[in-house]
Amino acid sequence: MHSIIQNCLHGDLSDICEAAKSEGMTPEALSRNIIAGRTILLKNEAREYKPCVIGEGATVKINVNIGTSGVTCDPAKEMVKAKAAIQNGADAIMDLSTGGDLAAIRKEILKLGIPVGTVPIYEAVRRAGNVVDLTADILFSVILDQAKQGVDFMTLHCGVNLDVLDALTLDPRVMGVVSRGGSFHTAMMLSSGEENPLYKEYDYLLEILDEYEISLSLGDGMRPGAYVDSSKLAKSQEYLTLGKLARRAKDKGVQRMIEGPGHMDYNEISYNVKMIKEITDFAPLYLLGPLVTDIAPGYDHITGAIGGAAAACAGADFLCMVSPSEHLALPNVDDIIEGTRVCKVAAHVGDLSRRRDVELPRQAKMAEARKNLDWQAQYDLSLFGGHAKEIHDRDGECETCSMCGDLCAIKIVEKALEKKI
């Protein structure tokens, strides 16, 4: 079996043609980006679904996290959430379940027809029973099991190593470690005094990922969990490590992307994104947030959209949905829908910067539709046309909108111009 990168290297572009077309790229251009490691293609050969291209040259994609927890475990509801996310624009789903029959839940989610990601260490901790009883063997066996099951991309916190713990000690943070995966690895290392097995046995990990054509998402275990922690050393230390690991993955023909923080000052987003890209050899960047303030719980989908749009314009390639219930509770279906739509808007703002050739004509058509008061055309061109129509029609269908009514600026100037002519 040949990996996507290997096929590209050998000039066999058959498995990327459809993906290139969906992005409006030539297969040759996509192939060059994949070989350079600047773009990846999430596509597990074992399943049939629309391929998802992430990185340079592609539109900004969005991921939606769903999953049970120990407190709230209703797998059927998680399926409803996953479907709602896809309907509202999710390009990928990550199953972060930590409660219930994890393999069974994942099996259902893998039927959904889009790329599915996981964080294997969650299941590994459940299998071990306790984080301090977690071993490298358990972790690798979970990775293998999930790989065989057909998972497309995995968040693996390979960069949370002993050096990172040193940086955490040297430059402490108020909130310490807030990434769950990061916290498990930190606890393992603190408990055993030994190196993170994913870092220590990285070559073995790459072999598994290569065999099952799984994309590696290099997790940001040191993602700052607070605004005041955002410039502390641990984060930068981890990125330096991820930069080395990203190069090693590329050399082994394994597709990979980088996960990014977290909480960050708005004015620091652009240079952080550019710096992370540079450090990690321009690997695709998968961003959680960035959340630009800590004091808006309940509205973190908004702080995430503000940060996400800035990040996407600066070069981030893949945005993780932040729901209105972030920091507070497991999201419900409404949270998933709202969070997904808001994230989609942020990603679209990025596309307007990155893909002006495609996006400008759409903006021009929308302007024409508005000028002509052609509501159906407006809905057809909109990101969420059905929702827009509902709002417009709630005061009864009318030619203008119920805000301006007879004092519609568009109509007034049009009439005035007619008279002049």
Next chain:
Amino acid sequence: MHSIIQNCLHGDLSDICEAAKSEGMTPEALSRNIIAGRTILLKNEAREYKPCVIGEGATVKINVNIGTSGVTCDPAKEMVKAKAAIQNGADAIMDLSTGGDLAAIRKEILKLGIPVGTVPIYEAVRRAGNVVDLTADILFSVILDQAKQGVDFMTLHCGVNLDVLDALTLDPRVMGVVSRGGSFHTAMMLSSGEENPLYKEYDYLLEILDEYEISLSLGDGMRPGAYVDSSKLAKSQEYLTLGKLARRAKDKGVQRMIEGPGHMDYNEISYNVKMIKEITDFAPLYLLGPLVTDIAPGYDHITGAIGGAAAACAGADFLCMVSPSEHLALPNVDDIIEGTRVCKVAAHVGDLSRRRDVELPRQAKMAEARKNLDWQAQYDLSLFGGHAKEIHDRDGECETCSMCGDLCAIKIVEKALEKKI
């Protein structure tokens, strides 16, 4: 009677002391900014309410538009909206009513205890019966009537003049004129061939505003209504005019601010804000939007928050709430609440840039509260604490949140650290 600017010039700081305190500024610093015209104080002497400072040195303020329309006219509901807006953080209310008994509606709104703005030409058109029958006399009599009634600031489209019409003809826009006030003035000029009376008789206008201590909001009648129109000449032509008018107002001791566009590419926001400030002698900038895409109707509060946060960080001083029903319908109460909160988040992101001395300690406290899983402290520090508590408690009150449950990263690392020690 002496105006605020005149009192500051004479060293009488009595009427700005309270306002300075509420902003954490010294009266002397606020006085210097007011004299320089970089900051204004909305405070009609005729009424009792909390003063509102807008401009350099102050926090970013937000305005919420309410008002009846010809299609939907329920003044009681507009009062409910105004109160909901204030409860959720509105610093000022603009009454944009165009349907029903306009003076009576305004009378009620003026009782609300915060600054109230209007767009007098709306009432003038109603009084004239038709935009082509609108005369300078009618317009000035409405301005006088509203001034006597106690309105604090007025949007007056003084910069929509014959030069602007030339620019529109020379560099046409798909959507022409979308500002309602701009469209009325455009129609008047096209119909009569004469200059905009507010431009022609600007000195007389300034006399009225000075007499009643009304702040002038120099309206952006050429606000682009479409992404593809955002860099056309008419907008810049108007700003150049507003720059001259802003200087003349300052010389006459009239407080004024500038209204800004509109639809704009995300990457153009920062330099546009800085350029508008420079052109208008650093007058306070009141922004509508900026909306960074046209294709998200129903989610324009999000596109407005993305644009508004960028603008506030670049120097905008006053953000106008954009509701989820923008471009579609008159907002309902839920739209007003949601739009206000989202706008407040955007303004706060600006404050984090502008007022780090005040905002950083709040972020630090929030990080401590999160680390300690102290939920009450989190709600107390939050912009919308009650809303956050509702989300957290919906799965039952628990020590962690229902997303992470027993796998709470904060608790895991804390435990691991304890064992090591």
